Amino acid sequence: MIRPAGLFAALFCTLVFCTTASAAEPASHRMRVRIEPDTHLLEGRDSIRFGTARAATLVLSTRFRIDTLAVDGRRIDAAPRLAGGFQRIALPAARRVELRWHGTLAALDRSLDHRDTLTYDEPASGKDGSFLPSGSGWYPMVEQSLERYELELDLPAEQRGLVPGRLLEEREAQGRYRARFEFKHPAEGISLIAGPYRIDERRLRTAAGSEVRLRTYFHPEIAALAPGYLDSVAGYLDLYERWIGPYPFSEFSVVSSPTPTGFGMPTLTYLGIDVLRLPFIRATSLGHEVLHNWWGNGVYPDYARGNWSEGLTNFMADYAYRERAGPEAARAARLAWLRDFAAMPRSDDTPLVRFTSRTHGASQVVGYDKSAMLFYMLRDMIGEAAFDKGVREFWRSYRFRIASWDDLRGAFERASGKKLGTFFAQWLERTGAPDLRIAAARSDPVAGGWRLQVTLEQGAPAYTLSVPLAVRTASGEITRRVALSRERETATIELPAEPLSVALDPELRLMRRLGEAEAPPILRDAMLAQHPVLVVPTADAAVQTAAHALAARLLERIDTERTSTSTLLVAGLHADIDAWLASEGMAARPAGLETTRGSAQVWTARAGDGRIVVLVSARDAASLAALARPLPHYGRESYLVFEGARMLERGTWPTQPQVWTLSTRPAR
Numbered sequence: 001m002i003r004p005a006g007l008f009a010a011l012f013c014t015l016v017f018c019t020t021a022s023a024a025e026p027a028s029h030r031m032r033v034r035i036e037p038d039t040h041l042l043e044g045r046d047s048i049r050f051g052t053a054r055a056a057t058l059v060l061s062t063r064f065r066i067d068t069l070a071v072d073g074r075r076i077d078a079a080p081r082l083a084g085g086f087q088r089i090a091l092p093a094a095r096r097v098e099l100r101w102h103g104t105l106a107a108l109d110r111s112l113d114h115r116d117t118l119t120y121d122e123p124a125s126g127k128d129g130s131f132l133p134s135g136s137g138w139y140p141m142v143e144q145s146l147e148r149y150e151l152e153l154d155l156p157a158e159q160r161g162l163v164p165g166r167l168l169e170e171r172e173a174q175g176r177y178r179a180r181f182e183f184k185h186p187a188e189g190i191s192l193i194a195g196p197y198r199i200d201e202r203r204l205r206t207a208a209g210s211e212v213r214l215r216t217y218f219h220p221e222i223a224a225l226a227p228g229y230l231d232s233v234a235g236y237l238d239l240y241e242r243w244i245g246p247y248p249f250s251e252f253s254v255v256s257s258p259t260p261t262g263f264g265m266p267t268l269t270y271l272g273i274d275v276l277r278l279p280f281i282r283a284t285s286l287g288h289e290v291l292h293n294w295w296g297n298g299v300y301p302d303y304a305r306g307n308w309s310e311g312l313t314n315f316m317a318d319y320a321y322r323e324r325a326g327p328e329a330a331r332a333a334r335l336a337w338l339r340d341f342a343a344m345p346r347s348d349d350t351p352l353v354r355f356t357s358r359t360h361g362a363s364q365v366v367g368y369d370k371s372a373m374l375f376y377m378l379r380d381m382i383g384e385a386a387f388d389k390g391v392r393e394f395w396r397s398y399r400f401r402i403a404s405w406d407d408l409r410g411a412f413e414r415a416s417g418k419k420l421g422t423f424f425a426q427w428l429e430r431t432g433a434p435d436l437r438i439a440a441a442r443s444d445p446v447a448g449g450w451r452l453q454v455t456l457e458q459g460a461p462a463y464t465l466s467v468p469l470a471v472r473t474a475s476g477e478i479t480r481r482v483a484l485s486r487e488r489e490t491a492t493i494e495l496p497a498e499p500l501s502v503a504l505d506p507e508l509r510l511m512r513r514l515g516e517a518e519a520p521p522i523l524r525d526a527m528l529a530q531h532p533v534l535v536v537p538t539a540d541a542a543v544q545t546a547a548h549a550l551a552a553r554l555l556e557r558i559d560t561e562r563t564s565t566s567t568l569l570v571a572g573l574h575a576d577i578d579a580w581l582a583s584e585g586m587a588a589r590p591a592g593l594e595t596t597r598g599s600a601q602v603w604t605a606r607a608g609d610g611r612i613v614v615l616v617s618a619r620d621a622a623s624l625a626a627l628a629r630p631l632p633h634y635g636r637e638s639y640l641v642f643e644g645a646r647m648l649e650r651g652t653w654p655t656q657p658q659v660w661t662l663s664t665r666p667a668r
């Protein structure tokens with residue numbers, strides 16, 4: 001998933017039917033599909049087989065017409081039940097179903113923005129690209145069933161296309177491109193992609209000794225990026241084969257989309273052209289998507305009982321790359337998770353076990369970030385060797401099967417020899433996080449050294465925690481972990497030297513609700529706020545329009561009535577903003593964000609009453625309007641400077657760890 005700019009979260013399973021797949025014997029499709037992107041025509045024939053005779057229901061979009069239908073060789077009339085844009089065809093018990101269908105696909109709409117593309121689920125086609133997502137009803141999908149398939153795709157010669165799976169053969173003849181694919185494992189539906197692609201290919205022998213065909217299907221304008229992407233994919237396959245186990249497929253393709261989308265599927269990832277152009281994509285989200293072939297598309301989450309795959313993928317991809325960059329980068333990543341969590345209104349919080357897929361900001365905070373933090377704490381507790389052993393054992397046991405959080409816990413219990421029921425239960429089933437603080441601390445000299453007593457509080461009901469305390473002594477810093485399982489508890493630490501101060505979890509190794517000083521305000525505080533209010537301290541119509549457009553893009557909801565606790569988004573021209581700050585008795589514009597820097601400055605502040613205020617100060621209405629597109633991508637920042645839509649500078653206000661000073665000598 002793309003995190004650095006918060007650009008988008010690539011979802012491998014956003015579609016309507018994938019959560020309903022049961023453990024029943026998968027259906028097998030043998031399908032031929034012809035697509036004419038010019039006229040948006042789709043024509044298909046399918047032969048579906050079941051291992052044993054059963055009464056299945058087929059689901060097809062109402063934009064298609066069934067031309068013929070036969071069960072076990074006998075022609076029948078389709079009597080579809082229509083609902084919600086789909087037709088459902090209940091079939092008598094049979095082992096074999098044959099049908100032909102045809103219809104018109106939606107015209108590809110290049111103007112969709114990213115949010116639209118995540119929820120848009122019509123099969124769409126055009127010369128620039130076709131995307132037929134698995135939940136869109138473009139083929140007769142067997143309800144409540146995983147599906148295997150063999151599919152032949154027939155396109156005009158200037159087009160190339162693919163579905164997830166092994167490429168069996170491809171050829172170009174008589175003005176047509178034909179390619180045949182096979183997906184032998186039970187899959188959660190079939191997505192089909194086509195476009196005016198240039199294909200680059202590389203054959204790779206992996207660490208585990210298997211042959212993998214790596215490809216890029218890129219639009220001509222980004223064809224030059226292909227070698228770099230192929231290099232990166234090869235590197236990720238190597239990393240994860242060594243870490244988890246053999247790559248479970250024979251191909252991996254990076255496919256460009258004319259719309260700014262981001263999806264992952266087994267054996268491929270489908271990313272917008274402009275996204276692929278971003279320099280950091282190869283270093284982050286590409287690895288995340290490759291890893292989903294193990295977690296998500298290799299082992300399937302038991303959606304009814306919670307999706308563990310985003311958190312584990314986030315931890316072993318995005319976060320792992322930060323760890324490789326060094327301990328400071330890793331701590332910054334954990335701080336970003338915890339600060340996002342602090343920005344989330346408590347009323348939006350849900351237990352992690354209820355997360356299925358990302359639908360809004362709060363579900364990302366829980367399903368991706370709190371979930372990754374769970375794996376981080378788990379590794380801290382059982383050690384890296386046991387963690388890696390658990391991951392490998394989980395992969396071996398559940399490859400191409402549905403697995404739940406309980407199954408994951410079982411694998412880590414076997415690997416570590418520890419009971420992990422309390423640990424998983426408290427992080428999965430509860431909302432919130434401990435409000436940890438040092439309530440008191442005292443030190444006394446004892447024979448041979450010093451005794452430090454630290455009283456910790458964590459709110460109710462209590463979590464079972466191992467709390468890191470960093471003690472500064474006259475002869476250096478000593479870190480100790482103390483057990484905490486009650487709401488208030490005093491721990492005793494023996495020290496060789498006099499303690500001067502004690503800091504609570506300064507490395508942010510625990511999932512917890514950060515204190516105010518530990519979590520300085522960021523844009524996300526306003527973006528996720530329960531009742532944010534827009535303030536435009538001017539009557540200028542152009543500024544009003546630009547400010548409202550910005551608020552509509554930045555905030556998940558907007559309230560009209562200002563209360564004593566409302567988070568405020570204050571947007572206007574430089575003079576308006578400075579005057580507003582003075583009238584509210586708030587601190588003036590911070591140093592470094594002078595009106596002469598760029599065309600707009602954005603920063604967060606805390607008002608005297610504790611509420612969070614986001615200030616947007618622009619040179620003119622056009623400079624304000626220019627922020628509407630880029631600003632929502634910077635939720636994790638405290639301040640930014642823009643020239644037009646281009647970000648010049650950004651950063652977060654410094655954080656202040658919780659420190660208890662013991663000595664009269666000056667602590668740091």
Ligand SMILES: [Zn+2]
Nearest residue numbers: 001010310313
């Ligand atoms: Zn993901």
